[in-house]
Amino acid sequence: MQTTDFFSRDLSWLSFNHRVLMEAGKSTVPLGERIKFLSIYSSNLDEFYRVRMPALMALQKINKTKPGKELTYTTALEEARSLIDRQLELFGQTISTVLPLLEHHGIKLVYNQPIPEAILPQLTEYFYTQVLGFLQPVRLADIGPDFFPANNKLYIVAALQYPGREPGYAIINTPSDNLPRFKACTVNGTTYIVFLEDIIKQHLPDIFRQATLTGAWNFKITRDAELNLEDDFEEDMAEKIEKQIMKRDFGFATRFLYQPGIPSDCLEALNTQFGLANASIVTGGTYHNLKDLASLPLNSHVPQYQPWPAIMPALNGKRTSIFDAITARDIIIHTPYQSYHTVLRYFNEAAIDPAVSEIYVTLYRVADDSKIVQALMSAARNGKQVTVLVELKARFDEANNIRWARKMKAAGVKIIYSETILKVHAKIALVKRKDKLGTYYAGLLATGNLNESTARFYTDHILLTADYAMLSEMEQLFIHLSQRKKSGNANIKFRHLLVAQFNLQRSFFDKIDREIAWAKQGKPASITIKLNNLEEKKLITKLYEASQAGVTIQLLVRSICCLVPGVPGFSENITIKRIVDRYLEHGRVFIFQNGGREEIYLGSADWMDRNIYRRIEVCFPIYDKDIQQEIKDIIALQLKDTVQAVQLDAHLQNSPLAVTAPALRSQEAIYQYLNNKVAGVPE
Incomplete structure (x- = not known):
């Protein structure tokens, strides 16, 4: 025990x-x-x-x-x-x-x-x-x-x-x-x-x-x-x-x-x-x-995974402005199952669009040959006001980030470095457009880095949205970060975004407490969370409290996990699964049942001390009902994985699952699910 x-x-x-x-x-x-x-x-x-x-x-x-x-x-x-x-x-x-x-x-x-x-x-x-x-x-x-x-x-x-x-x-x-x-x-x-x-x-x-x-x-x-x-x-x-x-x-x-x-x-x-x-x-x-x-220089006869060609976005080959498409409705991209081209198009069009006046971006790990950075430099040369917050303290990527920061600065990009003791780990971008009718936003919020290389094998979620209220908050955050003020002294009220150093931890506490309240009323209550790492003890303790109140908690934790699951009378309502397959599981997803009015958040933040206390992280709500369903379907497939998933037990062992259902490999199933949506095949 x-x-x-x-x-x-x-x-x-x-x-x-x-x-x-x-x-x-x-x-x-x-x-x-x-x-x-x-x-x-x-x-x-x-x-x-x-x-x-x-x-x-x-x-x-x-x-x-x-x-x-x-x-x-x-x-x-x-x-x-x-x-x-x-x-x-x-x-x-x-x-x-x-x-x-x-x-x-x-x-x-x-x-x-x-x-x-x-x-x-x-x-x-x-x-x-x-x-x-x-x-x-x-x-x-x-x-x-x-x-x-x-x-x-x-x-x-x-x-x-x-x-x-x-x-x-x-x-x-x-x-x-x-x-x-x-x-x-x-x-x-x-x-x-x-x-x-x-x-x-x-x-x-x-x-x-x-x-x-x-x-x-x-x-x-x-x-x-x-x-x-x-x-x-x-x-x-x-x-x-x-x-x-x-x-x-x-x-x-x-x-x-x-x-x-x-x-x-x-x-x-x-x-x-x-x-x-x-x-x-x-x-x-x-x-x-x-x-x-x-x-290792292997020949073509050595067996490898059969390739899964990236699913091309609906915008592929169309001459419609991506910003018109984003204004019409939110867009979600699931890499590497779906092509990264939509993200590249977002930055490339912003670089030349006459209506674009300002571009703001955070960069944490930059690709060695980054097309995104090339687009940002072109935007600056084209007269756009481009502000990039480059995180120089991204472990083992410092030198590459410095190299790109200097190139961007030479091209006219305004470069901001974060506070030395506070990393900026948020994955966000904001395009500001103006015309005779007013000001419009087009935002990008992601669970993973703006990096074309890692997008080929990291599973992440990228939201493109024109939600004015959400993006107004993002602009305030960018302004705050560019002023290099201490985060605790900032007077910013976030009602949509969850931002570490401001409201992220408190908001998650409140959402867990709400599930506890539902459970105590005898109503269904559940929490489903997918993370890379789970370490922060206050949030873990709150999950223990929820488990003891009768809340059903399902966790997908790829790597570090300090929560002890399945202990009778303590954490018996918590299960933890770990998936290792051809792609590196990297997305962060938070689903709260909320009495039938589900809330779904995606974001950059793991629940670790460093993410909660020493970084700027951004988690963001999913408001579009179709995208909500898509996220829930993807997570449901992962929870049903019987091939690549193991269950983390109370002794920190990777225990094989007791297979009582047909074999299901979630990454393969997710690829087929997304492919069918493009082809119009009913699920």
């Missing part, structure tokens, strides 16, 4: 990553996709060590200095490490099962075995002409203060014996940021794929010609990824963050991951040289950074 009211955030994250690993182990998943899930698991684990492990290590120190604290952070750290060890064992078993299956398709991944003689001439040519120029070998004994293993980069430590000298070690970088991680060579109809580090190891005797090579092992160091910023506006924000990004790769080590077999004296020397005393010293597999498996 669960002994606390809340699951550990970190163990919950690891539980989700285990669910990803489960997908890699499924024989029913196409082979190419199983390899991608292995890649995703590895990438997620790296992020855990960069972001969460530093927090656990810091909390452990606090716990040691303050004995008797209720939460034992030392235990949490130990449990996390133990869980990771078990998962890595399963990862090894899974990869040893999956990779040999490639041979049925004419592919041989040379994995922890000698390189075949038949391809050595090709690899030697490749080594001397492409690889050698990127290598910087250095003897461990000669390392000075200028050498520092970069964060999550791959290295080789080689054991060398020079004549008449004591044995020594040398460090060699693996330049996978400059060259492909894998090299493919085809001989006699078989394609051999070789790791870059194995090519380097094969040719180490050519680098150290005066020494005898007695061994070589891979290692990497993972470092703290957090940026330390102060709320100081005197220095250019972009410059401050750029400086912090440069420091990020030199943050304190959280994990030292090494290939088995490294001699103990070598391990001790590396530990001392690179200051690893406080890091997790982890024996890994032969290869690290297996997130690179996503770039």
